[in-house]
Amino acid sequence: MRRVLALPGLWLALFLAVPFGIVLAMSFATADADRAPPVAFSLTLKNYALLFSDPLYLAAWIASLRIAATSTLVALLLGYPMALAIARAPRRRQPLLLALVILPFWTSFLIRVYAWMGLLADNGILNNLLKTLGLASAPGTILGTEWAVHLGIVYAYLPFMVLPIYAVLERQDRALLEAAADLGAAPWAAFVTITLPLSQPGIVAGCLLVFIPSVGEFVIPDLLGGTGTPMIGKVLWDEFFLNADWPLASAVAVCLLALLAVPIALFQRHHAERLR
Amino acid sequence: MSGALLEVRSVAKSFGPVRAVADVSFEVARGEVFALLGGSGCGKTTLLRMLAGFERPDRGQILLDGADLADSPPHRRPINLMFQNHALFPHLSVRDNVAYGLRREGVAGAELARRTEEALALVRLEGLDARKPAQLSGGQRQRVALARALVKRPKLLLLDEPLSALDARLREETRAELLRLQRELGLAFLIVTHDQQEAMSMADRLAVMHDGGFMQVGTPRDVYARPATRHVAIFLGNANLLPAPADAAGRPGWLVLRPERIAISRVATGAGAVGAHIEDVAFEGDRTLLVARTDAGVALRIASAEPGWARGEPVFLAWDAAALHRVSA
Numbered sequence: 248m249r250r251v252l253a254l255p256g257l258w259l260a261l262f263l264a265v266p267f268g269i270v271l272a273m274s275f276a277t278a279d280a281d282r283a284p285p286v287a288f289s290l291t292l293k294n295y296a297l298l299f300s301d302p303l304y305l306a307a308w309i310a311s312l313r314i315a316a317t318s319t320l321v322a323l324l325l326g327y328p329m330a331l332a333i334a335r336a337p338r339r340r341q342p343l344l345l346a347l348v349i350l351p352f353w354t355s356f357l358i359r360v361y362a363w364m365g366l367l368a369d370n371g372i373l374n375n376l377l378k379t380l381g382l383a384s385a386p387g388t389i390l391g392t393e394w395a396v397h398l399g400i401v402y403a404y405l406p407f408m409v410l411p412i413y414a415v416l417e418r419q420d421r422a423l424l425e426a427a428a429d430l431g432a433a434p435w436a437a438f439v440t441i442t443l444p445l446s447q448p449g450i451v452a453g454c455l456l457v458f459i460p461s462v463g464e465f466v467i468p469d470l471l472g473g474t475g476t477p478m479i480g481k482v483l484w485d486e487f488f489l490n491a492d493w494p495l496a497s498a499v500a501v502c503l504l505a506l507l508a509v510p511i512a513l514f515q516r517h518h519a520e521r522l523r
Numbered sequence: 524m525s526g527a528l529l530e531v532r533s534v535a536k537s538f539g540p541v542r543a544v545a546d547v548s549f550e551v552a553r554g555e556v557f558a559l560l561g562g563s564g565c566g567k568t569t570l571l572r573m574l575a576g577f578e579r580p581d582r583g584q585i586l587l588d589g590a591d592l593a594d595s596p597p598h599r600r601p602i603n604l605m606f607q608n609h610a611l612f613p614h615l616s617v618r619d620n621v622a623y624g625l626r627r628e629g630v631a632g633a634e635l636a637r638r639t640e641e642a643l644a645l646v647r648l649e650g651l652d653a654r655k656p657a658q659l660s661g662g663q664r665q666r667v668a669l670a671r672a673l674v675k676r677p678k679l680l681l682l683d684e685p686l687s688a689l690d691a692r693l694r695e696e697t698r699a700e701l702l703r704l705q706r707e708l709g710l711a712f713l714i715v716t717h718d719q720q721e722a723m724s725m726a727d728r729l730a731v732m733h734d735g736g737f738m739q740v741g742t743p744r745d746v747y748a749r750p751a752t753r754h755v756a757i758f759l760g761n762a763n764l765l766p767a768p769a770d771a772a773g774r775p776g777w778l779v780l781r782p783e784r785i786a787i788s789r790v791a792t793g794a795g796a797v798g799a800h801i802e803d804v805a806f807e808g809d810r811t812l813l814v815a816r817t818d819a820g821v822a823l824r825i826a827s828a829e830p831g832w833a834r835g836e837p838v839f840l841a842w843d844a845a846a847l848h849r850v851s852a
Contacts, residue, residue, distance in 0.1 A: 432627045
């Protein structure tokens with residue numbers, strides 16, 4: 248029994264703590280192109296110093312947080328009504344609606360992002376459609392802008408917003424809404440005073456599930472975004488593969504993790520308080 | 524305007540092919556306690572939900588103080604419902620639960636505080652106002668539900684199985700409490716229940732429902748003493764049903780004999796006494812329920828104030844002719 252309980256701990260140590268230890272150690276090392284891997288171990292803070300002094304990195308951080316935040320907000324505004332509609336649908340139709348939300352996962356993430364390139368290109372399906380309908384005269388540029396990045400992130404992560412909110416709404420006691428109506432609450436007032444506050448755990452979970460991977464997202468800004476301000480995931484990729492500066496890339500990764508630990512910790516504390 | 528507070532006229536409701544309520548009419552007077560009594564699936568809950576506004580009748584009218592409620596959604600009806608499982612808002616404190624209905628009316632400030640305080644005092648919940656529903660006992664939750672439903676001073680309070688969630692001791696207390704408030708506030712109560720004791724002990728009048736319709740309406744004592752059908756006789760308390768000779772029109776019939784109307788003794792007392800022996804004894808404290816089989820082979824249930832009966836004991840049974848009530852359906 249004891250050994251069975253120790254297994255998850257071993258798992259965590261082997262696949263989380265050890266790799267992270269390597270990354271952490273590497274972030275204090277120096278790049279050395281003549282070695283393989285191109286790292287000379289040392290104990291220097293210059294990688295971090297560079298991250299906090301070069302405005303390029305700061306701009307990338309800010310752009311990542313901003314894009315992730317707006318995408319999360321848009322995903323929430325789209326996802327909440329979807330989750331509510333599924334939760335209020337007849338019970339026997341709910342599995343089908345949920346399957347539709349999850350259906351995109353049956354296709355590779357990369358292929359779906361490529362598909363958006365075809366849709367959004369200057370001579371792509373969207374522009375041609377607008378032209379045919381007479382809604383646009385000259386093709387507008389969407390691909391390669393921040394609009395496309397937002398669109399891609401919202402599209403890719405929307406199910407992660409819908410599912411936790413649905414899970415909370417589906418469990419809600421319908422008698423509570425009847426009680427609210429009985430006490431004089433019009434449907435909108437009942438939603439704001441009962442449904443919405445009681446779905447808060449689902450909202451928080453959904454927002455974290457969308458926000459956290461969005462901040463470090465690499466594929467979507469790389470394929471749909473332009474040459475303007477890169478997101479931090481792209482910076483990490485470039486440092487690692489283009490500049491072969493593994494220590495700097497490691498420092499970026501450590502900072503990313505530290506940054507994302509803050510909202511997770513806040514969520515945990517909030518959750519613990521609710522249970523009390 | 525008639526004297527009735529609530530008038531239900533020929534109301535019917537079906538769900539697809541299932542007829543839940545079929546052509547029901549009744550009135551509830553001001554200050555009256557009226558109970559709808561029936562087993563599960565008899566239509567009492569559908570009727571309650573139509574009164575609260577959660578379901579629309581297919582046919583018929585519901586009038587409150589003479590005004591038709593057909594087009595009022597639940598949030599505009601001067602009727603409040605105390606839900607069976609209380610349906611307290613888990614994220615709100617006791618105070619906010621009680622104040623909820625007033626806030627929706629736009630009551631605020633000192634007026635809100637005063638009326639909320641009043642309602643809390645009414646059900647003796649002062650001091651618990653900051654707690655969340657999860658931190659309360661079953662009886663306390665019941666009182667919050669009551670305060671929340673009463674705070675808006677409804678003309679009619681609907682109560683869905685008000686005592687069924689409570690244990691035996693709390694039931695008595697709560698029943699007395701509910702009736703005290705009902706008298707003090709001059710409210711009309713409409714109670715929906717499957718529990719005949721709950722209905723009989725609280726109601727001024729009750730209706731026994733079966734298959735979506737009313738089988739009988741009357742005061743509890745009247746319906747108990749003179750049930751209209753076999754079903755009512757069995758549903759309302761214990762009853763022995765004895766086959767009766769056909770009436771003048773040739774219809775078969777049954778005689779209802781209540782267990783407490785049978786006199787039981789160890790010696791034959793009168794000419795009409797019937798020999799029997801005891802088959803089963805259930806001691807219930809204030810009374811003992813017996814099953815005795817007569818020498819003619821008929822099993823009868825008997826309620827006796829005496830506790831000392833033994834299984835297999837030979838006894839004599841007797842009853843007045845007035846204790847027999849004939850039903851033909």
